[in-house]
Amino acid sequence: xxxxxxxxxxxxxxxxxxxxxxxxxxxxxxxxxxxxxxxxxxxxxxxxxxxxxxxxxxxxxxxxxxxxxxxxxxxxxxxxxxxxxxxxxxxxxxxxxxxxxxxxxxxxxxxxxxxxxxxxxxxxxxxxxxxxxxxxxxxxxxxxxxxxxxxxxxxxxxxxxxxxxxxxxxxxxxxxxxxxxxxxxxxxxxxxxxxxxxxxxxxxxxxxxxxxxxxxxxxxxxxxxxxxxxxxxxxxxxxxxxxxxxxxxxxxxxxxxxxxxxxxxxxxxxxxxxxxxxxxxxxxxxxxxxxxxxxxxxxxxxxxxxxxxxxxxxxxxxxxxxxxxxxxxxxxxxxxxxxxxxxxxxxxxxxxxxxxxxxxxxxxxxxxxxxxxxxxxxxxxxxxxxxxxxxxxxxxxxxxxxxxxxxxx
Numbered sequence: 006x007x008x009x010x011x012x013x014x015x016x017x018x019x020x021x022x023x024x025x026x027x028x029x030x031x032x033x034x035x036x037x038x039x040x041x042x043x044x045x046x047x048x049x050x051x052x053x054x055x056x057x058x059x060x061x062x063x064x065x066x067x068x069x070x071x072x073x074x075x076x077x078x079x080x081x082x083x084x085x086x087x088x089x090x091x092x093x094x095x096x097x098x099x100x101x102x103x104x105x106x107x108x109x110x111x112x113x114x115x116x117x118x119x120x121x122x123x124x125x126x127x128x129x130x131x132x133x134x135x136x137x138x139x140x141x142x143x144x145x146x147x148x149x150x151x152x153x154x155x156x157x158x159x160x161x162x163x164x165x166x167x168x169x170x171x172x173x174x175x176x177x178x179x180x181x182x183x184x185x186x187x188x189x190x191x192x193x194x195x196x197x198x199x200x201x202x203x204x205x206x207x208x209x210x211x212x213x214x215x216x217x218x219x220x221x222x223x224x225x226x227x228x229x230x231x232x233x234x235x236x237x238x239x240x241x242x243x244x245x246x247x248x249x250x251x252x253x254x255x256x257x258x259x260x261x262x263x264x265x266x267x268x269x270x271x272x273x274x275x276x277x278x279x280x281x282x283x284x285x286x287x288x289x290x291x292x293x294x295x296x297x298x299x300x301x302x303x304x305x306x307x308x309x310x311x312x313x314x315x316x317x318x319x320x321x322x323x324x325x326x327x328x329x330x331x332x333x334x335x336x337x338x339x340x341x342x343x344x345x346x347x348x349x350x351x352x353x354x355x356x357x358x359x360x361x362x363x364x365x366x367x368x369x370x371x372x373x374x375x376x377x378x379x380x381x382x383x384x385x386x387x388x389x390x391x392x393x394x395x396x397x398x399x400x401x402x403x404x405x406x407x408x409x410x411x412x413x414x
Contacts, residue, residue: 010065011062011066014061014062014063014064014065015062017061017098018058018059018060018061018062019058021057021058021061021094021095021098022054022055022058024091024094025054025057025058025090025091025092025094025095026046026051026054028090028091028094029044029046029050029051029054029090029091030044030045030046031044032044032088044088046088046090047087047090049085050082050089050090050092051090053078053081053082053090053092054090054091054092054095056074056078057074057075057078057079057092057094057095057096058095060074060075060078060095060099061075061095061098061099064098064099064102065102065106068099068102068103068106068107069103069115071099071102072096072099072100072102072103072115072119074099075092075095075096075098075099076096076099076119076122076123078092078095078096079092079093079095079096079123080122080123080126083123083126083127083130084126084130089139093123093143093146093147094146096119096123096147097146097147097150098150100115100116100119100147100150100151100154101150101151101153101154101157102154103115103154104116104150104151104152104153104154104155104157104158105154105155105157105158105161106154106158107158108158109155109158109159112151112154112155112158113151113155115151116147116148116150116151119147119151120144120147120148120151123143123144123147124140124143124144124147127139127140127143128140191386192390195307195383195386195387196243196307198380198383199307199310199311199383205240206314206317206318207232207233207236207276207277207279207280207317208233208236208237208240210280210281210317212229212233214226214229214281215229215230215233232276232279232280235276236276239276243265265303265306265307265310266297266299266302266303266305266306267288267290267292267297267302267305267306267330268292268302269306270286270288270306270309270328270330271286273306273309273310273313274286274313274328277313277317277326280317281317282313282316282317282324282325282326283325283326284313284325284326284327284328285325285326285327285328286327286328286329287327287328287329287330287331288329288330288331289329289330289331289332290330290331290332290337291332295332297337297413298413300391301337301391301411301412301413304387304388304390304391304409304411305330305337305339305409305411307383307384307387308339308341308384308387308388308395308407308409309328309330309339309341311380311383311384312341312384312397312407313326313328313341314380315380315405316341316343316405320343320344320345320404320405324343324344324345324404325343325344326341326342326343327340327341327342327343328340328341332413335412335413335414336393336410336411336412336413337410337411337413338408338409338410338411339407339408339409339411340406340407340408340409341406341407342400342404342405342406342407343404343405344403344404345400345403345404345405381395381397384397384407384409385397387409388409388410388411391411391412392412393409393410393411393412394409394410395407395408395409395410396408396409
């Protein structure tokens with residue numbers, strides 16, 4: 006019916022014509038009640054019924070024009086037909102169509118006008134009294150047609166609103182899924198950056214130490230190469246665990262090691278001490294009695310890792326670092342300080358601090374936002390994702406300071 010609306014309306018028009026023709030043979034004023042076959046419609050009335058039914062074929066294409074035509078034919082029948090034929094049935098169907106395809110105020114304006122015109126002419130013209138049942142019937146049928154059309158229009162609007170809401174909810178779910186995928190990709194990218202930057206920096210330093218002392222102190226060169234091997238192994242393990250998050254369901258060898266956190270902070274600082282960066286650590290947490298959420302624990306670890314990596318890469322010669330992790334109310338405050346290499350330049354494990362940059366601070370020129378890096382940006386994004394904040398900037402008197410506040414709740 007939706008694919009062939011014109012054919013559907015043609016069938017409806019044919020049915021309306023049959024009903025009008027059959028009804029024109031009925032006499033409601035028989036001696037013993039309504040009788041059938043006691044009267045015959047006039048040829049002019051048959052012509053009006055055919056024209057009214059033909060107009061209904063185009064009721065959905067030109068609803069108001071069809072209503073005007075059928076109402077005019079009905080008025081013509083009411084003023085000339087004797088006995089009257091039910092030509093008004095075509096006007097009733099046309100009024101229903103108009104009400105179903107327009108708004109409510111327009112429906113009632115057109116409906117009241119149609120009811121008043123047809124009912125008024127029916128009451129004022131003809132031998133029957135104004136209160137005859139034929140006249141009351143015209144009033145009732147036109148009113149019901151307007152009300153039924155308005156009800157159909159309201160239900161269609163309600164169904165369309167539900168469908169639109171469902172489609173909008175589906176689009177919202179898809180957008181939320183895409184947003185979560187983008188956030189997950191960003192988080193994995195931050196993890197990869199932290200892992201690669203930290204361990205590659207250590208490998209670079211120890212390789213420089215080994216090259217520096219290879220000829221004069223082979224023992225220390227061997228020790229430096231051992232640190233290179235350990236750092237590269239740790240980098241591979243963390244890369245494997247991070248990339249394992251991208252595995253599809255059913256892929257073999259999913260990562261089983263826990264994510265790094267403050268529980269392995271000593272191991273992290275030990276790698277920097279082996280690389281020649283003296284690190285002092287102060288932790289004021291009771292993780293056994295009040296453990297941190299895994300997201301906060303990982304974020305604190307990554308902030309410390311990135312800050313110490315920047316100290317080792319960019320601080321001045323002989324720089325020293327201090328790390329503090331303190332629980333303050335409902336937050337954990339992580340602070341990483343360095344002195345910018347103000348002191349003498351002690352050799353790391355018998356070597357030289359290869360790879361140290363001239364920045365004079367934890368982010369003096371290699372991994373900050375100003376130079377296009379992602380270190381400070383990653384730390385701030387981690388803190389912001391948890392509802393906290395992260396500040397990084399130079400200290401008065403030299404050096405650099407990284408301070409992150411991570412809400413526990």
